[in-house]
Amino acid sequence: MINVDALTKSFKNVQALDSLSFQAKDGEITGLLGPNGAGKTTCLRIIYGLLQSDTGKAEIEGVDANINPIGARRNLGIFPDKFGLYERLTVREQVAYFAGLHGLKGKEQKTAVEKVIEKLDIAELADRRTAGFSQGQRMKVALAQALVHSPKHLILDEPSRGLDVMSTRILRDVLREQRAQGTCILFSSHVMQEVAALCDRVVVMANGKVAAEGTPQELCDMTGEPQLEDAFVKIIGTDEGIAA
């Protein structure tokens, strides 16, 4: 479980997060929905301990990422905002590298790498260097890196950006499969369709605060709008920065 409790973070004069609190439960997909600049990436970066919050805390399985970032990351699989690949390494080497950083060694590492390659159906790519991969192929490699150590929590920062329909479907299937295995999944997005299609719960963010929280249906009911998109616009009070 990921527990975000009253996070505050400001950069110089910009208040990025303003006592943000929400929870992402195990076996659920929680969507962090908000317009550009709402503070989604900042929030996720605090959860994986790359940024320190000014006040408040983010806990993964009870481990405070501010205090023990390395301990917190051990339980996380991350699909970051920017996922550059090592273009001179093959997919297998790359995935094995991150498995190694998570402490998997020898045979255990090999099995884990094989498993994730199979799961994402990238056996054909496995021994190719990643230079020149398509956006969809790159997404799969990044996802394999995030999943190789079978994390109990998965954090994805706008994972579907730049993907075509087929790749998006693969991504959704993988996420659903992970959910079925009891993984706690938290992902940020500003794409309404995706959130509606995938999320068990939605946390709507605006200006660093939680504007509303609930299942997609609850959000619609709350605002009296039949479509999630309209509900969303009503909640944050503007349609700026939203993609349908």
Place this chain on the structure above:
Amino acid sequence: MSALTSVWKKEFRDAIRDKRSVLAAMSYAFFGPMLMAVAFFFLITQLTDQADVEITIEGKENAPQLVEFLGERGVVAKEGDWAKTETPIVLTLPENWQQRIREAEPVEVTLRADWSAQKQQTDIKRVEQAVQAYSSQIAAYRLTLRGVDPRVVQPVQLQKQDLATRGSKAALIMGSVLVFIILSVFWSGMNVAIDISAGERERNSLEFLLSQPLSTWDIVTGKALTATSFSLFGAILSLVLIPIIFAYVPLHEIGMNVNFSVGMMLLMFILLIPLALFATALQLFVSFRAKNFKEAQTYISFLLIIPMAASFGVEFARLKNPILYYLPLTGQHQAFLSLIRGESVNVMGTVISAIATLAAALLLMKYIARMLKSEKIVFGL
């Protein structure tokens, strides 16, 4: 520890597949000594050049014996015209030469030249010496004719003993070779250092790496060891290639005897290890602050001026200060100088400078590790 080796192994594999990095590490070690050897080759041919000195002799017909004598000494009459950039060296022999010599009167011979002209200095000196020698010869004849031992007019004989040993002469030229070897650790790992720091950021993989469950110290150490490996690889190449290439340079012609023993090279290599780590740490420190490869390259080319200035400065200014034995960079340089001169190495100074170098490198790496935890540096906020 296992995270560190993971980083090291991966970075090494990554770097070795980067042709640009490997080529950069090799080319400096390869072409550097080659270039230097060619330079020395020309320098030596110039130094040992005993071609005739050509001067204008006016009144040649007045003193054919002197002209002949000068010819034996390699001073001959110039055939063509003087180049516009040169001041002519003119020796004038007077008409009354034969008569004055016969009467045992002094003969005035005029030598006109520009004594401040650097290039002609040895030429002028040779003319002077030749004329002087002829004069002494005549004096000796005259004294002998008069029944006097010529030695009476030479009460003091100056014995010149050149204390420059073969080794110390070599040290003069080898000094620049040393600077080269020392700089090899700065050059050879440079490309890798930039690639695994600024390059990692440019390729957008830094954030993901930093989000992994390992300390930034492990990341920095793994990366530093990779770049250091390349830097030492370059150093080995230089150390091995220099003796081979210099075997083809006729150093013996200027009385030089360069002897690279295996033991000496091994010692040099060991001394270069902490320096390589220090060089790498310095380069990582700079390039982790840069946003991309290009920017890092610009910074590092400025950074390279430091070791170059330090080692060339000490080399050419002939600085002698005991503190030089103890500092990073200059300590290694001094130890190398002693080694190549065949003198005993200042062991204490060398050990202290090695420890100081290592300490400076580790401190710098610690600082980089802290830097990588800073939001400001990582995200440029």
